[in-house]
Amino acid sequence: xxxxxxxxxxxxxxxxxxxxxxxxxxxxxxxxxxxxxxxxxxxxxxxxxxxxxxxxxxxxxxxxxxxxxxxxxxxxxxxxxxxxxxxxxxxxxxxxxxxxxxxxxxxxxxxxxxxxxxxxxxxxxxxxxxxxxxxxxxxxxxxxxxxxxxxxxxxxxxxxxxxxxxxxxxxxxxxxxxxxxxxxxxxxxxxxxxxxxxxxxxxxxxxxxxxxxxxxxxxxxxxxxxxxxxxxxxxxxxxxxxxxxxxxxxxxx
Amino acid sequence: xxxxxxxxxxxxxxxxxxxxxxxxxxxxxxxxxxxxxxxxxxxxxxxxxxxxxxxxxxxxxxxxxxxxxxxxxxxxxxxxxxxxxxxxxxxxxxxxxxxxxxxxxxxxxxxxxxxxxxxxxxxxxxxxxxxxxxxxxxxxxxxxxxxxxxxxxxxxxxxxxxxxxxxxxxxxxxxxxxxxxxxxxxxxxxxxxxxxxxxxxxxxxxxxxxxxxxxxxxxxxxxxxxxxxxxxxxxxxxxxxxxxxxxxxxxxxxxxxxxxxxxxxxxxxxxxxxxxxxxxxxxxxxxxxxxxxxxxxxxxxxxxxxxxxxxxxxxxxxxxx
Ligand SMILES: Nc1ncnc2c1ncn2[C@@H]1O[C@H](COP(=O)(O)OP(=O)(O)O)[C@@H](O)[C@H]1O
Ligand SMILES: [Mg+2]
Numbered sequence: 001x002x003x004x005x006x007x008x009x010x011x012x013x014x015x016x017x018x019x020x021x022x023x024x025x026x027x028x029x030x031x032x033x034x035x036x037x038x039x040x041x042x043x044x045x046x047x048x049x050x051x052x053x054x055x056x057x058x059x060x061x062x063x064x065x066x067x068x069x070x071x072x073x074x075x076x077x078x079x080x081x082x083x084x085x086x087x088x089x090x091x092x093x094x095x096x097x098x099x100x101x102x103x104x105x106x107x108x109x110x111x112x113x114x115x116x117x118x119x120x121x122x123x124x125x126x127x128x129x130x131x132x133x134x135x136x137x138x139x140x141x142x143x144x145x146x147x148x149x150x151x152x153x154x155x156x157x158x159x160x161x162x163x164x165x166x167x168x169x170x171x172x173x174x175x176x177x178x179x180x181x182x183x184x185x186x187x188x189x190x191x192x193x194x195x196x197x198x199x200x201x202x203x204x205x206x207x208x209x210x211x212x213x214x215x216x217x218x219x220x221x222x223x224x225x226x227x228x229x230x231x232x233x234x235x236x237x238x239x240x241x242x243x244x245x246x247x248x249x250x251x252x253x
Numbered sequence: 254x255x256x257x258x259x260x261x262x263x264x265x266x267x268x269x270x271x272x273x274x275x276x277x278x279x280x281x282x283x284x285x286x287x288x289x290x291x292x293x294x295x296x297x298x299x300x301x302x303x304x305x306x307x308x309x310x311x312x313x314x315x316x317x318x319x320x321x322x323x324x325x326x327x328x329x330x331x332x333x334x335x336x337x338x339x340x341x342x343x344x345x346x347x348x349x350x351x352x353x354x355x356x357x358x359x360x361x362x363x364x365x366x367x368x369x370x371x372x373x374x375x376x377x378x379x380x381x382x383x384x385x386x387x388x389x390x391x392x393x394x395x396x397x398x399x400x401x402x403x404x405x406x407x408x409x410x411x412x413x414x415x416x417x418x419x420x421x422x423x424x425x426x427x428x429x430x431x432x433x434x435x436x437x438x439x440x441x442x443x444x445x446x447x448x449x450x451x452x453x454x455x456x457x458x459x460x461x462x463x464x465x466x467x468x469x470x471x472x473x474x475x476x477x478x479x480x481x482x483x484x485x486x487x488x489x490x491x492x493x494x495x496x497x498x499x500x501x502x503x504x505x506x507x508x509x510x511x512x513x514x515x516x517x518x519x520x521x522x523x524x525x526x527x528x529x530x531x532x533x534x535x536x537x538x539x540x541x542x543x544x545x546x547x548x549x550x551x552x553x554x555x556x557x558x559x560x561x562x563x564x565x566x567x568x569x570x571x572x573x574x
Contacts, residue, residue: 010354013350013353014354017339017342017346017350020342020346021339021341021342024341024342024382025341086337086338086339086340087333087334087335087337088337088338088339090331090333090337091331091333091337091338091395091398093302093303094301094303094326094331095326095351095354095355096323096326096327096354096355096356097323097326097354098322251304
């Protein structure tokens, strides 16, 4: 217990610094505003929020995997690339802090920032509750799923950010990886694969099981499945673990 | 306090550090000298636990860096090369962050920040963003971060690089003052700095120690150490040089440049001569010949020369072999 509390100290300090860093520049505000505008646009204009004639946020959550595809690599690209570029990684890792504390703290800060952005979409909840009688349990489950989905993307971004000091490269790599995670289970792709591999549905299922789409789907219907939760948490953990391996190997030369 | 044994680091085929061993005790200030690319920064990064050695060990205050990194890192304050700092923070936020990472809380944080702000004269820029600081202030901010927990061990990579002469002077005074009760290592390629600050100096070249001693001992290795420089009037340079060469104690002479009526010659003693003998010989010669002595000076030797002769001759032998 003592080790947990004593390792939490530096983590909290780093989270605080990271969050202060986000809000010290206008980038954070720009990020939040653009995200909210796009969410609104897709939910109402493209998703047909009103035309659906149902009190739910389906037309909201359905866009999250795609919106996150660009927003979260942009949020995560600076995690380690920036430390390397400025040389502050040398300060950070010669403090009495373990590498994993720093990795987890920086990840959590980005994740908290995402959570904050999601909280700012609360007018949508008010709107559907004003217009009808939605199942607020389903809405909550959608938010949980969305947060977990975002966590997995941020884990990937943390990893690509550790590879390079160039944020653009980090961004592109992480978009590509996240895109793969989406496409593996996107209906048009699975349909195509089914036709291509006519018969061996287990193969298609295996590929689809790696996709965030397959696992995000349940949350949107209000089903909190442990396997889905574990799936997103494993991707995030894998990303963070790999971040650690990369940082260590870079220093080992 | 700091003990380095057989430290090696290779980056692919490059051996950046190749078998360094030395130790530094409390009260010592060790100057780390060497040309660019000699492996100074790499060594310091291993001592501070930023990169692991390929082989060899670093012991900090009796603890092994590889086994107990956190305990070791607590004892160390580190100023990396180019004084990195989070540019989006203000000086005061940055120092508080450092203090908290060092495990301080509440009142102690503020006291520690106040102390280093005072020591490093940062009062005027306390609430300024680090991005907008001049190089001197930025350096001092990073320096302040290194001493915020009053560490027993201080490692500084080129702490005076890029500062103006006044700032250099201040930092040196600070280092000297702290050196009384800490173990300090700092790297530099400014040789006068070593004489001004260090109790001991190590010269490294291509990852190896090529000289180790007090600044005075190193200077004695200089070719000019023990030579005598005379400035004479009432005689031509050529004549003075010839007569001086003929003195029995003289090994050789070199003519130095001097403005018109003055003849300036550096006289090197034979290796077995007694101290003071040569000076007396020159004085007697001058009196006999009725030359007027403007100046007669015994050379201490110059660190520059030692540094150059050691690091260059090594390169030369490498090339010829
Ligand atoms: N991360 C690295 N990867 C590859 N080579 C490196 C790395 N860091 C240092 N080197 C090489 O190691 C040698 C020593 O560098 P360094 O320790 O920075 O020297 P100094 O600080 O004395 O100028 C140089 O040849 C440098 O190119
Ligand atoms: Mg260097």
